[in-house]
Amino acid sequence: MKCGAKMPEGTRFCTACGARMTGDSSGASSGAPAVSPDGVTSVAPPSEAPTRVIETLHPVAQRPEDTCPQPVAGRSSSVPRRGRGAAVALAVGVGALAGVGIAAALTSGFGLLKAGGDGQVSATTVAQRAEAEQAPSEVDVDAEQEPAPSTIELSLENAADREAIGTFVSNFTEVGQGITAQSHYERTDSPDQQTVTDMVLYLEYHMMGNANDHVSAVDADDPLAAEGYAYRVDATYLIDRIARQFDVTVSADQLPYIISDGNKGAVEGNWFYFATSVEGWQSMGVPYTTSLTDIGDNRYEVAFDVYRPADGVKPVDVLLRVYGWPLADMLDAVGASDTPIYSATATIEAYLNDDGDVTFHLLRMN
Incomplete structure (x- = not known):
């Protein structure tokens, strides 16, 4: 020794x-x-x-599997765009926290905020710092997010696509009240009462003109018959139609309205009652799509011309397949001249309904 x-x-x-x-x-x-x-x-x-051997003070967090539905071919994504920025910020925040945890292990906490002066790094403090440092990035990422490529691809060269688009747009060209193809409409998550009323009026007109079997006449012994209500439809069905065509949710207490004694709506039990001067009418117009622009996220800008059918042609008389035909053939089928009565534009969002068919939400008109 x-x-x-x-x-x-x-x-x-x-x-x-x-x-x-x-x-x-x-x-x-x-x-x-x-x-x-x-x-x-x-x-x-x-x-x-x-x-x-170095042991980290806080284990490195693993990013969880994404549980949101992902886009698949032919289907629209159900993930709201406004949620993507938050997802990116979460991933960045987790990464930052993990990095700080490793740094704390390697330096025994020197240079980092400490809790109680015992040399241990506070996970809460680290998380707060990481969140504060990432806040500006979250805003920037969300603001710069580009539209996702559309998973439902449409083309006017495809007769089925043209028919689907024309059929949807025709809902708004054939009616004469509420939201029409000549209205100015912009989708919001919470529409005001006037917009809800316009949606209801549009659907009343549309259902009556197309002989919708969900609409029934009010029995004479029904208490609301004495108040002037002539028709009724299941309130849940009406709310579902609004959701499917406009992608907004309304409640039953938003459905009632009064314009005049002969034009009003009320909810009683499970029914929506309405009075209207509409008994049946000729179509106000048939559309022909002139351009289609894919803007991403399964959203399309549509431009269309509207033509007046021959006198006496009702919406229920127009076969849906004619909306997929060339212009001359469509006009000939409904007896319309080759001069449009007006032109309009719309933004529509494609999705697949319960039957797997392509249909649309209206996001904007004109």
Whole structure:
């Protein structure tokens, strides 16, 4: 030994100076302090550095599997765009927190905020700092998000696509009240009462003109018959129609309206009752789509011309397949002249209904 301390039998290293005991057979360099004649101690580098095991203070969080439905061919995505920025921010925030946790382990917390001065990093504090540092990025990412490519591809060269688009647009060209193809409409998540009333009026007109079998006459012994209500439809069905065509949710208490004694609506039990002067009318117009522009997210800008059918042609008389025909054939089928009565534009969103057929939400008109 080098320091003269006495060690128990079998001890390999001196517990006082760290030197290897005489007689050790390993043959490895001791890496122990060496004492020079002048009493200065120096440390000789070991021949092989020991392995250092570092344990992180906080385990690295793993990004969870995305549980949101993903777009598939032929179907629209159900993930709202406004949620994508938040998803990106979450991933960035998790990564930042994991990075801070590793740094804390390597530096024993030096340079980081501490809780109680005990050298431990507060997970709450780290998370708050990460969130604060990422806040500007979240806004920027969301603002710069590009529309996703459409998974439902449409073309006017395809007769089935042209028919589907023309059929949807015709809902708004054939009616004479509420939201029509000559209205100015912009979709909002929470439409005001006047917009809801316009949706209801549009659907009343549309259902009556197309002989919708969900509409029934009010029985004479019904209490609301005495108040002038002539028709009724299941309120849930009406709300569902609004959701399917406009992609907005309304409640039953938003359905009632009064324009005049002969034009009003009321909810009683599960029924929506209405009075209207509409008994049946000729179509106000048939559309022919002139352009279709894919703007992403299964949304399309549509331009169309509207033609007046021959006198006496009702919406229920127009076969849906004619909307997929060439212009001359469509006009001939409905007895219309080749001069449009007006032109309009709309933004529509394609999706697949329960039967797997392409249909649309109206997002904007004109």
